[in-house]
Amino acid sequence: MSGVENQTSARQLPPHVFVLFGATGDLAHRKLFPAMYQLHRKGLVPDGFSVVGTARTKYTNEGFRDEVFQSMQSFVKGGIPNDDVWRSFAERIHYVPGNVDKVEDFRNLHDYISQVEEERDHGGNRMFYLAMAPRFFGETALFLKESGLADTKGWRRLIIEKPFGHNHESAAALNEQLRSAFEEEEIYRIDHYLGKEMVQNIEVIRFANSMFEPLWDNRSIASVQITSSETVGVEDRASYYEKAGVLRDMIQNHMLQMVMMTAMEPPSRLRTEAIRDEKVKVLRSLRRYDIEEVKKNVVRGQYRAGEINGQAVPGYLEEKGVAPGSKTETFMAARLFIDNFRWAGVPFYIRTGKRMPVKSTEIVVQFRNMPKHLFFNQDGNLGPNLLVIRINPVEGMYMQLNVKRPGTDNVVVPIAMEFSQPSDKSPEAYERLLHDAMIGDSTFFTRWDEVSLAWKFVDPIAEAFADSSTPLHEYASGEWGPQAATDLVQGEPGIWWPVYGEKVPSVESLLMCEKAQAVEVK
Numbered sequence: 001m002s003g004v005e006n007q008t009s010a011r012q013l014p015p016h017v018f019v020l021f022g023a024t025g026d027l028a029h030r031k032l033f034p035a036m037y038q039l040h041r042k043g044l045v046p047d048g049f050s051v052v053g054t055a056r057t058k059y060t061n062e063g064f065r066d067e068v069f070q071s072m073q074s075f076v077k078g079g080i081p082n083d084d085v086w087r088s089f090a091e092r093i094h095y096v097p098g099n100v101d102k103v104e105d106f107r108n109l110h111d112y113i114s115q116v117e118e119e120r121d122h123g124g125n126r127m128f129y130l131a132m133a134p135r136f137f138g139e140t141a142l143f144l145k146e147s148g149l150a151d152t153k154g155w156r157r158l159i160i161e162k163p164f165g166h167n168h169e170s171a172a173a174l175n176e177q178l179r180s181a182f183e184e185e186e187i188y189r190i191d192h193y194l195g196k197e198m199v200q201n202i203e204v205i206r207f208a209n210s211m212f213e214p215l216w217d218n219r220s221i222a223s224v225q226i227t228s229s230e231t232v233g234v235e236d237r238a239s240y241y242e243k244a245g246v247l248r249d250m251i252q253n254h255m256l257q258m259v260m261m262t263a264m265e266p267p268s269r270l271r272t273e274a275i276r277d278e279k280v281k282v283l284r285s286l287r288r289y290d291i292e293e294v295k296k297n298v299v300r301g302q303y304r305a306g307e308i309n310g311q312a313v314p315g316y317l318e319e320k321g322v323a324p325g326s327k328t329e330t331f332m333a334a335r336l337f338i339d340n341f342r343w344a345g346v347p348f349y350i351r352t353g354k355r356m357p358v359k360s361t362e363i364v365v366q367f368r369n370m371p372k373h374l375f376f377n378q379d380g381n382l383g384p385n386l387l388v389i390r391i392n393p394v395e396g397m398y399m400q401l402n403v404k405r406p407g408t409d410n411v412v413v414p415i416a417m418e419f420s421q422p423s424d425k426s427p428e429a430y431e432r433l434l435h436d437a438m439i440g441d442s443t444f445f446t447r448w449d450e451v452s453l454a455w456k457f458v459d460p461i462a463e464a465f466a467d468s469s470t471p472l473h474e475y476a477s478g479e480w481g482p483q484a485a486t487d488l489v490q491g492e493p494g495i496w497w498p499v500y501g502e503k504v505p506s507v508e509s510l511l512m513c514e515k516a517q518a519v520e521v522k
């Protein structure tokens, strides 16, 4: 017995060689090896599955396996034992030193992989994962072709990390390079938010519950708010973040993906291209902003020193690697409009930033108020119904409803009808996405037209930021962004609904919120 679980309900993966570029890097150690280990532990990988890692640092197979084992102690919750499961996984791991700037190193890698394929049947299939800096993506794809590595007897697939370009022009150029070596169907562009359990659940909540779909439009919904707040700062990623800012780091990809999942039409069938077609239509209807509209609908900010969880933290400008006087935005809020029949007139508010009070991602769908109020809460107000989808750290949802407070008066209180599931039971986003790519399911990867349209939306905002026509507001670490972001939310609801992080909303917190709303809406 290897100790490997026999998980019959999930799909067994096809045999293949998994070629991991950037195998010594942070992503490989933090996410990819733990994800593959879990797939192995669950009995989902077949005999013919091997990982061949490559990067410039020199390791023997044994040395590299030890390195992966050590990093697993930090990156798999609770660490992993040195038992049969690990040993049988380690046997699958190989390492070949190489530099992606040198085509001859690809030939060397090719020879090694051919040897691995001779020793065990991998079905002639190869998966290439580019876990490297984006500047290497295009050239690596071309060298894969030139060295013959991409000529396989079975299937070949390319998984590519974000960021996919810096703007539309560079993304299109990169796409052309990739397409000269791989077909669109062979390219799996990662957006790890699409691997999150509750992001995938949005479709199920919407399309498997008959009570929501009839209400899911501008007749019943007043607004949608999507918040993704982080407590961390730029950490040691300034060299990347200084050029990206939150607009390219979070909005162009994760935030727009959540907008698409919330706003898309039901697909005609549960098929990859049918789903992606519906998502793309949302981006086609997303109103694009010129500079004047950016000024009205977009707010950006940069964190200053403050406190997070009682700990003093420095401002962005004091962080390691940040240029003096940097204008990089670490926070952005925007009011978006999707100009189609379903959503005309419904504002979609999005906000995301670093060094905010809690780590939380939530989607709040606010239903319209009653045409006439018969009942009121203790402040003479009546809160709206909300459907809140909680993406992380809690995975779940709640519906905010009004009920009668027990007693002889007719006072109404808001309650949260709540569902949550333990997040440690869900596969990590990377585990789920690797599994999908290995079985050839690209539903939760981004198609080129999605990426292209997302850049077309983002580029004018980036230009407005670059020519300083929109102010860069300051906010203290530990705050919910600048005041201007609060001012953006007009009409119903008039406030940003709170996000609760680890907490569960209580009647008191919901009432406080209604009170705030009553004041703001006036």
Ligand SMILES: NC(=O)C1=CN([C@@H]2O[C@H](COP(=O)(O)OP(=O)(O)OC[C@H]3O[C@@H](n4cnc5c(N)ncnc54)[C@H](OP(=O)(O)O)[C@@H]3O)[C@@H](O)[C@H]2O)C=CC1
Residues within 6 Å of the ligand: 021, 022, 023, 024, 025, 026, 027, 028, 030, 054, 055, 056, 057, 098, 099, 100, 101, 130, 131, 132, 133, 134, 161, 162, 163
């Ligand atoms: N880290 C994370 O959590 C996340 C990362 N990403 C994305 O993943 C990608 C990788 O990020 P990350 O792992 O953090 O980056 P790292 O800098 O930690 O790793 C880069 C890897 O590339 C290798 N490398 C660098 N130059 C060469 C070269 N000339 N030839 C061959 N290999 C080379 C490095 O190894 P060596 O020095 O040994 O050559 C290393 O293995 C990026 O696109 C990033 O945006 C996306 C989401 C999250």
Ligand SMILES: O=C1O[C@H](COP(=O)(O)O)[C@@H](O)[C@H](O)[C@H]1O
Residues within 6 Å of the ligand: 230, 249, 250, 361, 392
């Ligand atoms: O892609 C990125 O996402 C993380 C946030 O991801 P989460 O899963 O922790 O919500 C963000 O910190 C990082 O800057 C960005 O590159």
